[in-house]
Amino acid sequence: MQLSDEQFVDEINKAFTSDAHKQNGIISITERIRSYWQQLIPVSPTTFQYPPVVINIEPRSRAAFPLTLLNANQYARPRLVLIGDSAHRIHPMAGQGVNMGFGDVLCLINILEQAVRDGADFNSLTYLVDYERQRQLQCLARLLSIDSLNRLYSTNFSPTVALRSVGLSFVNEFLPLKKFFAKQAASRS
Known part of the structure; x- marks a missing residue:
């Protein structure tokens, strides 16, 4: 909240594209497993999606919300x-x-x-x-x-990140499971 609007926009764009938290070993493992899955199960076509670029924000529109349960x-x-x-x-x-x-x-x-x-x-x-x-x-x-x-998703502990990445890749590739989770997220329960 201390940053100017321009600095805030810069930080958002950096966060979308930065490799600072990238773990190449985990990416390599995930890609190998994904390749194996493609031989076993029907997979969705993969397309690379570039992250959005934030140009500006509305003045005085930023707010902080505590993450609570x-x-x-x-x-x-x-x-x-x-x-x-x-x-x-x-x-x-x-x-x-x-x-x-x-x-x-x-x-x-x-x-x-x-x-x-x-x-x-x-x-x-x-x-x-x-x-x-x-x-x-x-x-x-x-x-x-x-x-x-x-x-x-709040941890950088490598084994957890690896399992999370593999699990997310599996869900993304296995269409019935992907549809199930999308339906659950959209429900009003």
Whole structure:
């Protein structure tokens, strides 16, 4: 946050193209394994994608957000439920926090509609606890997976980087697995 906007743009572009953190041994291993996979499984065509070049940023548009993991112990109390960031907070990875919030809203709507269909008070803790149970189950799994990915990509420990690189290459090449992960990331759970 201390850099000028111009310096910030320069640092972003350097980060996209720098070889400072490149580990050639790991790249070599990954390429050999990728070559082997191409002989065994159907792979997606590989195209090199140059990183984008940032030209400028909007003045006063930069902000810092703490990378936090938070999950409330309870989402429901009599006549009260927590949804979205009040119930859970996660690292800003691929918009998963907002997807979880959308999932909360959809689940709560379904629960409240069921209470009305049953002729019950829609503020009944019986129904609100059902919302809590469903969302805790789905959100906790997503929170843990996102936090694990954050930890996995926050290390420079060579064996971890090697396994991570090989695993990511495998997912990228094996189309059914790649589609599965894309579907999971896009879901509103």
